[in-house]
Amino acid sequence: MQTLTDTQPLRRPDPTNPVAVLQAWLRKVKVPVSQTTIRQTVENHPDYPSLLSLSDALDEWQIDNAALHLNSVEQLRELPTPFVAYHTAQSGFYVLVESVAGESITFVEPTSRQRQTETLEQFQQHWSGVVLLAEKTEQSGEADYATLRRNERLNALRLPFAVASIGLLLLLALSVVLPTLTGPQAVWLLTKAVGLTLSMALVMKQLGHSNALTGRFCQTLSKAGCESVLQSPAATVVGNVHWSDVGLVYFAGGLLAAFLSSTQPQVSPILGWLALLSLPYVVFSIYYQARVARQWCALCLGVQVVLLIESALALSQPLTLPTAFLPYAAFAGAFLLPTALWLVGKPLWQQANETDSLRRQLARFKNNPDLFAALLQKQPQAPLWRPDALITLGNPDAEHVLTVVTNPYCGPCAKMHRTLEELLSKRPNLRAEIIFLACDGPTGRATTVLRHLLALEDRVSALNDWYAQDAKDYEQWAKHWPVYPEQTPFERAKAHCDWCLLGKIEATPTLFIDGHKLPEVYKLADLQHVFRIAISMNAASATALNMDLAKSR
Numbered sequence: 145m146q147t148l149t150d151t152q153p154l155r156r157p158d159p160t161n162p163v164a165v166l167q168a169w170l171r172k173v174k175v176p177v178s179q180t181t182i183r184q185t186v187e188n189h190p191d192y193p194s195l196l197s198l199s200d201a202l203d204e205w206q207i208d209n210a211a212l213h214l215n216s217v218e219q220l221r222e223l224p225t226p227f228v229a230y231h232t233a234q235s236g237f238y239v240l241v242e243s244v245a246g247e248s249i250t251f252v253e254p255t256s257r258q259r260q261t262e263t264l265e266q267f268q269q270h271w272s273g274v275v276l277l278a279e280k281t282e283q284s285g286e287a288d289y290a291t292l293r294r295n296e297r298l299n300a301l302r303l304p305f306a307v308a309s310i311g312l313l314l315l316l317a318l319s320v321v322l323p324t325l326t327g328p329q330a331v332w333l334l335t336k337a338v339g340l341t342l343s344m345a346l347v348m349k350q351l352g353h354s355n356a357l358t359g360r361f362c363q364t365l366s367k368a369g370c371e372s373v374l375q376s377p378a379a380t381v382v383g384n385v386h387w388s389d390v391g392l393v394y395f396a397g398g399l400l401a402a403f404l405s406s407t408q409p410q411v412s413p414i415l416g417w418l419a420l421l422s423l424p425y426v427v428f429s430i431y432y433q434a435r436v437a438r439q440w441c442a443l444c445l446g447v448q449v450v451l452l453i454e455s456a457l458a459l460s461q462p463l464t465l466p467t468a469f470l471p472y473a474a475f476a477g478a479f480l481l482p483t484a485l486w487l488v489g490k491p492l493w494q495q496a497n498e499t500d501s502l503r504r505q506l507a508r509f510k511n512n513p514d515l516f517a518a519l520l521q522k523q524p525q526a527p528l529w530r531p532d533a534l535i536t537l538g539n540p541d542a543e544h545v546l547t548v549v550t551n552p553y554c555g556p557c558a559k560m561h562r563t564l565e566e567l568l569s570k571r572p573n574l575r576a577e578i579i580f581l582a583c584d585g586p587t588g589r590a591t592t593v594l595r596h597l598l599a600l601e602d603r604v605s606a607l608n609d610w611y612a613q614d615a616k617d618y619e620q621w622a623k624h625w626p627v628y629p630e631q632t633p634f635e636r637a638k639a640h641c642d643w644c645l646l647g648k649i650e651a652t653p654t655l656f657i658d659g660h661k662l663p664e665v666y667k668l669a670d671l672q673h674v675f676r677i678a679i680s681m682n683a684a685s686a687t688a689l690n691m692d693l694a695k696s697r
Contacts, residue, residue, distance in 0.1 A: 198238075
């Protein structure tokens with residue numbers, strides 16, 4: 145963690161700042177929520193990256209919170225730390241305030257890991273006046289945190305494992321090749337390995353995959369601007385090919401060629417000539433950064449230094465080109481392999497990034513209560529009348545009604561029922577009415593289960609037990625819930641079938657919200673987010689209205 149003085153400006157934060165500040169707060173107060181859940185909950189909010197998206201996420205994990213607009217910076221002394229504040233510099237970002245003591249305030253920007261201490265007067269110049277307070281309770285946290293965190297750790301080990309495996313293979317190759325290499329050949333290997341590492345970091349940064357290490361490396365220079373240089377027109381060779389792609393292939397192919405030089409020494413002069421041919425690019429890159437962009441990309445300059453070292457190495461050895469065909473074939477093969485792999489791999493990587501982005505956009509669309517309500521009104525309506533005998537789950541006085549058309553022997557219905565139980569436990573403004581698609585006659589197996597359920601007093605528990613069975617065994621279940629199905633007149637069960645026929649129900653499960661069929665783009669689990677956000681947005685609107693009324697008085 146870098147600590148800045150009050151005279152040093154904060155560097156531009158990463159776009160993941162809203163997620164990072166929430167992660168930092170949860171980590172500091174020791175609330176168990178997995179990193180993946182934090183990211184998905186915040187980024188999938190329709191109002192991301194607003195303060196409401198952070199507040200709603202805290203609500204989801206049962207953390208008491210409140211957004212406040214303070215009148216003066218002196219009021220910050222009265223607030224319990226840590227809390228989130230909005231910093232207006234560089235287009236705005238969130239900071240986590242760690243302490244307010246006397247006339248000084250200490251806060252951290254998590255993505256750049258910068259901690260800064262300022263006077264309250266200085267802080268007020270770039271503070272919006274808005275803070276988010278939060279306090280954990282005994283219920284705060286995420287269900288199944290231990291399992292989710294374990295999965296996160298396993299996933300986090302995949303990349304280090306892959307890197308370690310590749311490194312081990314390279315070490316094995318070096319142990320075989322190194323004794324046969326000359327001094328210059330060993331230096332070629334070293335420069336290619338360093339260049340490949342820098343090029344990989346450049347490619348990842350250009351594709352939007354940065355990390356704290358590359359971020360700190362890019363900020364080592366006073367006029368740092370890795371992103372600006374990499375996104376400039378000069379960074380593109382042609383079409384979708386960038387100089388970082390060329391560098392990746394150049395150093396990867398060169399590394400393979402350097403290995404081959406142990407058995408094909410005549411490959412070294414070809415490497416030397418290729419290094420000398422890169423000198424015009426070095427001049428162009430340095431000139432562009434110094435005179436045109438007027439910003440320096442530390443990673444790019446690292447690559448230029450490697451290329452200059454290689455050029456000096458080339459000039460220090462014989463450059464007589466081979467006359468035989470084999471060295472050229474080996475050299476071409478060494479470069480064709482990484483070229484082919486990157487031509488295939490880069491589009492797949494970009495497609496995966498685009499898919500993630502589209503998935504987040506779709507989630508924000510689906511979680512928007514206004515859009516959901518508008519889309520719902522265009523869906524087919526359910527029959528207005530209801531069977532007399534229904535099974536009602538959840539709060540009987542709930543504002544919204546979820547009509548669930550199910551079947552006792554439907555596999556997807558059983559899976560959905562578990563989701564339904566979780567949804568109703570978290571959303572007291574929602575109740576479910578269960579209707580069975582049981583049209584198999586008075587003694588049919590679906591109708592028998594329905595008549596049995598309707599004859600019971602505790603229908604809800606019996607229904608939960610039914611769907612909890614792995615194999616839907618009526619005889620075993622009936623022993624735990626002894627009653628005669630015939631106690632329920634067939635006409636009461638037939639009313640369920642009549643409703644389904646009138647509503648043209650063709651498959652189960654089928655869901656209706658407040659009398660309208662659930663749009664196909666939605667799943668039952670999505671309703672948890674829609675109703676949670678709707679409640680928060682209504683509360684936020686009420687708070688804003690109260691603030692406006694207070695100001696007008």
